[in-house]
Amino acid sequence: MTVLNGPTAPPDLADKYRRYLSKGRAALGEMFGGDVEVSAEGAWLRTASGRSLLNCGGYGVFLMGARHPRVVAEVTRQLNTNPIASRLLLEPEQAKAAEALVGIAPAGLERVFFAGSGAEVVEAAIKLARAQGKRHLISMVNGYHGKTTGALSLTARDLFQAPFRPLLPDVTHVPFGDTDALEIALRARPGEACVVVEPVQGEAGVVVPPASYLPEVRRLCDEHGALFVLDEIQTGMGRLGRWWGADLVGVTPDVLLVGKGLSGGVVPVSALVATPAAFAPFDKDPFIHTSTFSGNPLAMAAAQGAITAITEDGLIARAAELGELITSRLTEINASVFGGRVLPVRGPGLLIGVEFTVPGMAGDLLIELLSAGVIANHSLNSPSVLRLTPPAVLTDTDLLVLFDAYETAARAAAR
Numbered sequence: 001m002t003v004l005n006g007p008t009a010p011p012d013l014a015d016k017y018r019r020y021l022s023k024g025r026a027a028l029g030e031m032f033g034g035d036v037e038v039s040a041e042g043a044w045l046r047t048a049s050g051r052s053l054l055n056c057g058g059y060g061v062f063l064m065g066a067r068h069p070r071v072v073a074e075v076t077r078q079l080n081t082n083p084i085a086s087r088l089l090l091e092p093e094q095a096k097a098a099e100a101l102v103g104i105a106p107a108g109l110e111r112v113f114f115a116g117s118g119a120e121v122v123e124a125a126i127k128l129a130r131a132q133g134k135r136h137l138i139s140m141v142n143g144y145h146g147k148t149t150g151a152l153s154l155t156a157r158d159l160f161q162a163p164f165r166p167l168l169p170d171v172t173h174v175p176f177g178d179t180d181a182l183e184i185a186l187r188a189r190p191g192e193a194c195v196v197v198e199p200v201q202g203e204a205g206v207v208v209p210p211a212s213y214l215p216e217v218r219r220l221c222d223e224h225g226a227l228f229v230l231d232e233i234q235t236g237m238g239r240l241g242r243w244w245g246a247d248l249v250g251v252t253p254d255v256l257l258v259g260k261g262l263s264g265g266v267v268p269v270s271a272l273v274a275t276p277a278a279f280a281p282f283d284k285d286p287f288i289h290t291s292t293f294s295g296n297p298l299a300m301a302a303a304q305g306a307i308t309a310i311t312e313d314g315l316i317a318r319a320a321e322l323g324e325l326i327t328s329r330l331t332e333i334n335a336s337v338f339g340g341r342v343l344p345v346r347g348p349g350l351l352i353g354v355e356f357t358v359p360g361m362a363g364d365l366l367i368e369l370l371s372a373g374v375i376a377n378h379s380l381n382s383p384s385v386l387r388l389t390p391p392a393v394l395t396d397t398d399l400l401v402l403f404d405a406y407e408t409a410a411r412a413a414a415r
Contacts (some may be wrong), residue, residue, distance in 0.1 A: 032370055040066035043391045045375070045400050054401055056390040057375040060202065060234040060260040060351070063319065064309050071264030074305035075298060083298040100180075100307045101262075101271055102242050106252040112278035113272045114295040118233035118259035119146025121272040124195070125229045125255050126150045126168075127289055128274065129194035133280035134227045136189040137168065139196045140176040142381045143204035145231055154196050157381050159289035176201055177209040179216045183224075191225035199245025201236040205385030206346055206353025214251045223256075227278060229255040233270065234351070237257040237261030238310050240393065241320030241349030248348065254278040264306030269299035315392040322394055323349040329403050330354065337410040352388040353379070361413060362386040368409035374402060 013036060017026035036048040042065040045055050055062060056271065064071070075397040078093060085091040088228060098112040115121050122145045126137065139145065139154040146152065153168035159168060174181040176197075186193055199214060214230075221228040230253035235245040239261060240250055246256070255278050257272035282289055293299075310316060327345045334342045334354065343355040354363050365386050369376050377387040391404070 004220075011346075032326070032367065037082050042066060043394050051373070051399070052218075053370070054374045054398060054405070056388045056402065057377045058265075058389060059377055060239055060389045061263060062265045062389075062391045063238055063261045063350070064264060064306065065393040066265050068264055068266070068305070068308040068309050068393075070312070071266045071302055071305035074301040074308075075264075075266050077298050078301035081297075084296050087292070091297060093297040093304070094295040097168070097295075097303040099299035100304050101258070101273060104307060104311075105256060105273045106246050107246060108252050108275050109256055109273045110276055111116065111274050111283070113274075113279075113282060113289070114299070115270045115291055115301070116268050116293055117146070118257065118270050119148040119151040119325070121233070121257045121259065121270045122146050122151040122154065122231065123148055124272045124289060125196065125257060126154075126194070127163075127226045128255065128272075128278060128281055129229070131288075132227065132278075134192060134194040136170045136172065136193045138172045138174060138182065138185050138193055138198065140201070141173050142176060142204035142207070143173075143196070143198055143201060143231075144381055145196060145233075160380075176207060177202070179213065179220065182217065183220050186220055186224035186226055189224075189226075193224065193226040194229060195221055196229040196231060197220050198231045199235050199248065200240065200348065200351060201381075202284075202351060202387070203380040203382070205355055205382030206351055206387060208346060208348065211249055214246065218251045221278050226254045227255065229257065231295045232255045233257050233259035234414060236307070238316040238319050239349055239351050239389070241316060241323055243316060245348075252341045257400070261310075262303050262306055263299075264302045264309065266305070267302035268300045269303050271303075313393075318393040319349045322390065322392060322399075323347070323352065324353060325399065326350075326388070326390065326402070330406060333403070333407045333410055337407070341414075350388075350390050350392060352390075354386045354388070355382070356384050356386075359384070364413040365409055368412040369405060371412070372405035372409045373408070374405045 014026045037045050038048050047052050087146050102110055113124055132230045141156050143156055145154040153171045156173040172185045174185050182297045193337050232244050236258050254275050330345045341358045345354055347353050362384050366376055379385040
């Protein structure tokens with residue numbers, strides 16, 4: 001395994017992290033060589049040491065790369081007029097962003113609540129469910145929905161939950177893709193359940209269910225009077241080569257959760273999009289669920305810019321095309337370098353998982369990729385899986401850089 005080192009970060013930066021932020025985060029930064037990112041544009045970021053790195057990480061945020069001109073222009077315009085609103089008067093950017101988001105959401109989802117992070121809209125969905133008597137939560141084993149208290153109750157991994165228990169009561173975890181187990185859980189709580197599921201489990205290592213799975217989840221929720229919440233915080237906004245994972249199988253949830261790509265890679269923003277019936281408790285009282293920075297004009301400008309950029313630049317079709325190219329080439333490299341130590345590359349669009357059968361190899365490849373000039377992701381709920389979430393703005397030259405770096409890193413990790 002390559003050890004990254006060199007004159008990269010200001011000498012006191014790691015010390016400041018240790019003193020003011022997190023000792024663990026400082027150690028992690030040093031493990032990855034201690035370099036410091038200082039600027040980014042498109043698919044590339046630059047470091048303090050002068051390196052240029054192809055950013056195929058970012059956990060799904062950078063579908064349109066960094067500092068997309070359309071998003072930056074919208075945010076700059078808003079920054080120079082009214083970045084944070086009073087919250088007492090009506091404000092146009094929030095209405096325009098909601099209209100734009102409803103315009104690309106599955107038909108029937110017509111009400112929007114904006115927030116700043118994915119976990120926040122998970123919490124909002126839990127509250128919506130409880131306000132309608134759906135107090136029993138059902139999520140999937142190895143699912144990931146965030147780390148605030150309610151969201152963590154759904155994130156089914158002991159490593160993250162154990163230090164903070166007791167969490168929310170009345171939570172059941174069933175295996176992902178197992179509709180028989182889901183039906184048993186729903187039958188035990190008729191009319192009282194809220195099902196929260198991802199169309200593809202990202203942090204579990206890009207786990208793709210059968211095509212029949214989500215339609216069957218929809219049917220079971222209808223049959224047993226459950227609220228169906230689809231968490232597309234990572235998979236939505238074109239990441240899978242369609243606007244939503246829901247579109248791949250033709251389902252409409254009661255509640256859709258959006259994040260990451262909605263930011264345009266510029267200003268954090270997330271959203272809950274719901275049917276009027278599911279949203280009814282929030283419709284009744286404007287103060288029942290609020291947040292100081294919810295729907296702030298700066299974030300709303302970013303969301304509008306992101307939706308426009310994805311549409312105008314044809315990034316959804318490009319994500320589908322690039323996904324096929326990358327998956328095919330990585331499969332070839334893996335077969336020649338790793339042999340039986342790696343499983344088939346998987347994932348629709350630009351959510352790509354590479355799973356190893358040898359412990360530690362995914363981590364080794366992550367470090368070797370960084371050494372070779374490419375940033376990738378680890379998977380929080382599956383340490384055996386390296387994850388790639390490239391932007392849809394990769395050029396043909398960028399692809400060649402990615403493939404050369406991956407092959408170099410793979411050969412180093414396989415030694």
